[in-house]
Amino acid sequence: KAGVTQTPRYLIKTRGQQVTLSCSPISGHRSVSWYQQTPGQGLQFLFEYFSETQRNKGNFPGRFSGRQFSNSRSEMNVSTLELGDSALYLCASSLADGTDTQYFGPGTRLTVL
């Protein structure tokens, strides 16, 4: 069974731009969570989607948003990019509603110049 896939793997943007990242969960998994990983802050929870509904949200500004489609694929969007948004963005999927094991994708490395 294929794992979690994320596209693109690498992205370079400039300040003020917006970006959309995509995540395809493991087949059959309905919950998708997003995390931001930086050297200074570590791994931080962004939000979680289950059945196209946001179930949980972390402490990030409104510039960070996401959505989930009927096939469980998810996208996250960051608007008005700032230098501090440079990070590895990780997507994790789980079978049910996120209360079971979360499996991570390889991440999207975003660099904001």
Added chain:
Amino acid sequence: GESVGLHLPTLSVQEGDNSIINCAYSNSASDYFIWYKQESGKGPQFIIDIRSNMDKRQGQRVTVLLNKTVKHLSLQIAATQPGDSAVYFCAERETSGSRLTFGEGTQLTVNP
């Protein structure tokens, strides 16, 4: 907010030795704990998990110990191999939620 932290940021061991990575957590509402391994350029890889109604769980070459009294978690790796070199994260989760709270990570280096 609540946080999970690691005692040692780096750990260096000889190939064949046993490794112990420690983690302290502060959220008494957490009931599920996971260890992940992250290699350079990859996402975190699930290693082993444990629920709060257990104090020990074993996998292949790995054992997780949970001490709820002192809010401490440890990962033991037996016969450590060079392929075990990576950053190891502990994470915790509350009963009612899906959010994982991660520790800062420990860099494990295995010397041949």
